[in-house]
Amino acid sequence: MTIVAAADGSALGNPGPAGWAWYVDDDCWRAGGWPHGTNNMGELMAVLDLFNSTAHLPDEPLHILCDSQYVINSVTKWMPGWKRKGWKKSDGKPVLNLELLKEIDAALVGRKYTFEWVKGHAGHALNEAADDRARDAATAHQAKKAPNAGPGFPGALQAGSSQTGSAESPATTSSIVTQSESGRSSAAARPHSVVPAQTTLFPNDLEQPDLFSMLEDEADPAFSAPNQDALEIVAALERELLDPGVRADPLRVGELLHPDFEEIGASGRRWTRQEVLEMLNEEESATVELQVLSISQVDTSTALLSYRSVSPAGSALRSSLWQREDGQWRLRFHQGTPEN
Known part of the structure; x- marks a missing residue:
């Protein structure tokens, strides 16, 4: 059985006040952001915090709904090559959003997960809920206010990079990616919202350039x-x-x-x-x-x-x-x- 959550990011100006959020249901979601960041930073942070917030459930696979092909490709396609090259892109330049990517890479160890691409702003209930909360977090930072961090995941220890992300620091057609890694944590497992895992490969025609990172660069x-x-x-x-x-x-x-x-x-x-x-x-x-x-x-x-x-x-x-x-x-x- 699989925990299903949408992850999304928002940036007002890109770069500008930025927010991130993941959402399972109204009683299980989390959000944060920064006074200045990019949409890609928000998208990555939402995924990272979701992994960290469910780390106490190592036996529960994650099914992540994401409208960012950059994030999906970064995690499931590009990251292994970047690591082999010392976290360098094909042109030899350093990978952008490096710290977030390294933390995601570490968070993947021992986890089973799938990514599903969903079209943004198309009425997908979970995606819209995550988008609303990410945008609210960005708007809060724009107004120099603390965003609503949400209830979090039941039983999670909100610490490390996840906590940092919420502080003052920096009808849908879908395509699905499946990734898994061996190994398990000793933490006790506790189920939440679940659906069967999906295993269709992400089609090549949806590959996207490292677009917003290039803009940052x-x-x-x-x-x-x-x-x-x-x-x-x-x-x-x-x-x-x-x-x-x-x-x-x-x-x-x-x-x-x-x-x-x-x-x-x-x-x-x-x-x-x-x-x-x-x-x-x-x-x-x-x-x-x-x-x-x-x-x-x-x-x-x-x-x-x-x-x-x-x-x-x-x-x-x-x-x-x-x-x-x-x-x-x-x-x-x-x-x-x-x-x-």
């Missing part, structure tokens, strides 16, 4: 010389906009589109930001492959990306103009033309 307000890391961020953000799960999330799409965004379609029609958001709300997206043709720095805060998109409907040549303001990249203009 690129902290300069603008690049004064061509910066390959910044250009890679732009390409990663464009890929995120093509992801069906992201396109179905109007809040995330709204974060990525510039307030003055516009698009010129293949028919010559001009689309406004609001029209695009409304169209995506009704769209049934398919997986799209992005093949970068060129990417270049236009000025100190602008990048131009040209690429070929390939989907079941065919291929198209596309250009996107990205602008950076207040430390965040947003899509300012896009145009696409079907390819013969």
Whole structure:
């Protein structure tokens, strides 16, 4: 039998006041945050605290509902490779959110767990409950107030990194990942909310770049010389906009589109930001492959990306103009033309 919980994070500004939360039911949840953090930090902290809060139940597998593909991939796909490379990414740079990831890595020992990806802001009851509490924690920190930490998990000893996270420091279609490790703790087991464990593998077409960590890594307000890391961020953000799960999330799409965004379609029609958001709300997206043709720095805060998109409907040549303001990249203009 499996403990089922949703884990979520929130950041107002990303980075900005940040919160995290996990939720089983109204009598079993926990939340915390920091005055300044990122969405990824919140997502990771929620998962870490959930493992720590259930450490006294080593025989009860965890089934974690998570709308962050970054977190799922970090824990189930990328972390083993990062460890082999001395916690370095494929480009040799240090992994971001390192301390949280190391603590999660330690918390996994002896535990059985599965991750299930759920679409955020899509009416999933547990996900919405965790999201509400994470956002409330971030809002509390924005107002310089202590967040409601929640009742916690029955029988848990709230200490260590879990306690630190709550203090002043830094209808759904799902895809499922299964991970397990051998070994057991000597603590007494005590069941809570349970469902049968699931074992479907997480599909490759949902793999996501280390997106928000990349944004953290690129902290300069603008690049004064061509910066390959910044250009890679732009390409990663464009890929995120093509992801069906992201396109179905109007809040995330709204974060990525510039307030003055516009698009010129293949028919010559001009689309406004609001029209695009409304169209995506009704769209049934398919997986799209992005093949970068060129990417270049236009000025100190602008990048131009040209690429070929390939989907079941065919291929198209596309250009996107990205602008950076207040430390965040947003899509300012896009145009696409079907390819013969």
